[in-house]
Amino acid sequence: MAQEASRLRDQDDDTAPHAPHPPHTSFFAPVRGSLAAIIGLSLLGAVTSVVPFVAVVELARAVLPALSGGAVDPGRVWAIVAVAAAALFVSFGAAWLSGMVSHVADAGLQHSLRRRIVRHLQRLPLGWFDARSSGTVRKLVENDVVALHQLVAHAIHDVLTAIAVPVISLVYLFAMQWQLALAAMVPLLLATVAYVLMMRGGAEKYARYDEATARLSGATVEFVHGIAVVKRFGQLGRSHRRYEERKDHYVGFVDEWTRATAVGFTIIELLASPVVVLVWLLAVGVSLVAGGAAAPIDVLPGLLLGLGLTAPLMKLGASAQFLRNATKAQQSLAAFLALAPMPRPSTPQAPDGHGVAFADVGFSYDGEHRVLHDIVAECRPGTVTALVGPSGSGKSTLARLAARFYDATEGSVTIGGTDTREIAAGELYRTVGFVFQDVQLLRASLRDNLRLTRPDATDAEIEQAARTAQIHDRIMRFDRGYDAVVGEDANLSGGEEQRVTIARALLTDAPVLVLDEATAFADPDSEAAIQRALSALATDRTVLVVAHRLHTVVRADQIVVLDGGRVVERGTHADLVAAGGRFARMWADYQENHARALPEGTAR
Numbered sequence: 001m002a003q004e005a006s007r008l009r010d011q012d013d014d015t016a017p018h019a020p021h022p023p024h025t026s027f028f029a030p031v032r033g034s035l036a037a038i039i040g041l042s043l044l045g046a047v048t049s050v051v052p053f054v055a056v057v058e059l060a061r062a063v064l065p066a067l068s069g070g071a072v073d074p075g076r077v078w079a080i081v082a083v084a085a086a087a088l089f090v091s092f093g094a095a096w097l098s099g100m101v102s103h104v105a106d107a108g109l110q111h112s113l114r115r116r117i118v119r120h121l122q123r124l125p126l127g128w129f130d131a132r133s134s135g136t137v138r139k140l141v142e143n144d145v146v147a148l149h150q151l152v153a154h155a156i157h158d159v160l161t162a163i164a165v166p167v168i169s170l171v172y173l174f175a176m177q178w179q180l181a182l183a184a185m186v187p188l189l190l191a192t193v194a195y196v197l198m199m200r201g202g203a204e205k206y207a208r209y210d211e212a213t214a215r216l217s218g219a220t221v222e223f224v225h226g227i228a229v230v231k232r233f234g235q236l237g238r239s240h241r242r243y244e245e246r247k248d249h250y251v252g253f254v255d256e257w258t259r260a261t262a263v264g265f266t267i268i269e270l271l272a273s274p275v276v277v278l279v280w281l282l283a284v285g286v287s288l289v290a291g292g293a294a295a296p297i298d299v300l301p302g303l304l305l306g307l308g309l310t311a312p313l314m315k316l317g318a319s320a321q322f323l324r325n326a327t328k329a330q331q332s333l334a335a336f337l338a339l340a341p342m343p344r345p346s347t348p349q350a351p352d353g354h355g356v357a358f359a360d361v362g363f364s365y366d367g368e369h370r371v372l373h374d375i376v377a378e379c380r381p382g383t384v385t386a387l388v389g390p391s392g393s394g395k396s397t398l399a400r401l402a403a404r405f406y407d408a409t410e411g412s413v414t415i416g417g418t419d420t421r422e423i424a425a426g427e428l429y430r431t432v433g434f435v436f437q438d439v440q441l442l443r444a445s446l447r448d449n450l451r452l453t454r455p456d457a458t459d460a461e462i463e464q465a466a467r468t469a470q471i472h473d474r475i476m477r478f479d480r481g482y483d484a485v486v487g488e489d490a491n492l493s494g495g496e497e498q499r500v501t502i503a504r505a506l507l508t509d510a511p512v513l514v515l516d517e518a519t520a521f522a523d524p525d526s527e528a529a530i531q532r533a534l535s536a537l538a539t540d541r542t543v544l545v546v547a548h549r550l551h552t553v554v555r556a557d558q559i560v561v562l563d564g565g566r567v568v569e570r571g572t573h574a575d576l577v578a579a580g581g582r583f584a585r586m587w588a589d590y591q592e593n594h595a596r597a598l599p600e601g602t603a604r
């Protein structure tokens with residue numbers, strides 16, 4: 001087990017495993033020794049748990065002669081009692097030890113698995129997180145790992161015991177009195193047949209059950225989360241109806257399944273119940289004795305051990321559910337760990353400067369549909385480049401390539417002349433900061449949120465960044481100022497949250513900044529504040545902004561117009577308007593539609 005501990009440590013070693021673990025085989029490999037010990041101990045526990053019953057039979061044989069005036073051998077009686085006591089002791093000890101070993105192995109396995117998951121998460125392309133909710137990650141780290149816990153810590157021991165005890169008992173019974181042994185098998189076989197018949201099509205039923213559960217939880221989350229939006233747009237009835245429909249579907253399915261299996265379960269319970277088994281074995285035993293096929297003492301083993309044959313069957317049913325969950329969890333963990341990590345450079349290079357250049361960049365998310373074609377663009381340090389274009393033209397995708405959320409499928413993205421694929425991840429994240437539409441503030445103080453990417457920032461630096469991002473005054477209006485906790489006493493509007501993230505980006509000191517839809521939530525007042533904050537960001541930095549509202553890019557040094565994943569125009573606002581092309585038409589439309597919404601002082 002010391003070796004196992006070191007193997008688990010090796011798996012956790014952040015520096016070691018460039019070599020990926022083969023996903024399927026390696027889950028349990030580090031605890032293989034413990035698993036063997038659990039199996040051995042469970043079997044030992046099963047064998048020794050039968051011994052006291054055998055001892056009772058032998059004790060009866062030893063003392064019965066006394067009833068007919070015969071002599072009892074006290075030495076033999078004590079020997080039997082000693083064996084029974086020792087077996088009981090070993091049986092309990094083995095069960096205890098097996099529980100200990102399995103829980104220790106399980107704790108190590110969970111720890112190692114969680115770390116593997118987290119480490120793998122760190123290596124996945126950032127784009128993977130774009131397309132997934134935190135629920136996906138939570139399911140992997142929590143539910144799937146817990147499903148494996150049930151397997152290692154409980155199911156292996158339970159299943160082995162549930163199979164081994166009846167098998168050992170039957171072997172003993174056949175050795176003692178085969179007719180009664182056969183009779184003892186009857187309830188067991190009938191209950192097994194009933195169970196198999198009842199569970200026919202079980203895989204499909206479980207799949208439908210899982211689907212109904214997932215649909216119901218989806219509808220519940222949608223109903224609860226979206227309640228404000230839904231109410232506002234008068235859709236409460238519809239959302240509630242969807243929830244009701246899914247709840248009815250779920251309840252209907254469970255009801256139908258329960259009805260279909262209720263009779264079967266009752267029959268199994270009856271067949272397995274001690275009273276029924278006892279009456280059956282007594283009837284068979286009495287008729288065997290009456291027919292002269294067995295002596296009364298030969299019936300005793302059947303009565304004692306026959307009773308214990310069917311009970312484990314019930315346990316097996318519950319364990320089967322654990323095994324099913326563990327198999328599914330193992331599959332989803334294996335699929336996750338098999339995801340290709342972002343390739344790491346073998347000899348990382350540092351960028352020389354912080355200009356960003358796209359050279360003949362092509363990109364496809366799925367390997368089939370190209371969303372960017374032959375993009376050539378250069379963003380010089382100290383300038384703002386705005387990406388504009390119709391919805392779906394590839395603006396966000398191009399911006400994300402600069403932050404290496406994904407790697408270009410063709411061509412290259414360079415920062416300071418160095419291909420982003422050749423820059424070490426830490427260096428790249430220090431170089432490129434991003435503020436995306438999906439503002440992520442943690443449930444922590446505003447101060448901690450601001451210095452998230454630069455933990456050593458001083459209070460003065462934090463305040464300076466907040467002032468530049470036009471959010472300092474708002475923060476000071478909270479009773480606890482910078483110590484106010486987001487979501488507790490610091491409740492911010494969408495625009496205010498964005499200014500906090502801009503302040504955070506300012507503090508990061510990243511020389512390249514990628515901003516996507518940074519003004520999406522803003523009202524006209526906070527939008528003007530955000531514009532001032534963005535201008536502050538641009539000083540000495542290379543800034544790439546994905547812009548929807550064209551007035552926000554009037555002052556950009558360069559506007560790159562995308563359409564259908566291609567660059568169709570580029571230039572300053574004045575150049576492009578004068579050229580009378582694609583941008584000029586977009587600008588004219590925009591002015592017509594938004595003229596009244598433009599904040600004061602905006603170029604028109």
Ligand SMILES: Nc1ncnc2c1ncn2[C@@H]1O[C@H](COP(=O)(O)OP(=O)(O)OP(=O)(O)O)[C@@H](O)[C@H]1O
Pocket residue numbers: 130131365366371389390391392393394395396397398
């Ligand atoms: N994670 C993804 N997986 C697959 N396809 C994607 C993904 N993200 C975007 N796309 C597709 O790539 C194309 C470009 O999308 P992108 O979001 O870059 O455009 P956009 O110009 O930023 O659009 P919008 O202005 O609507 O945000 C679209 O066809 C979109 O459906």
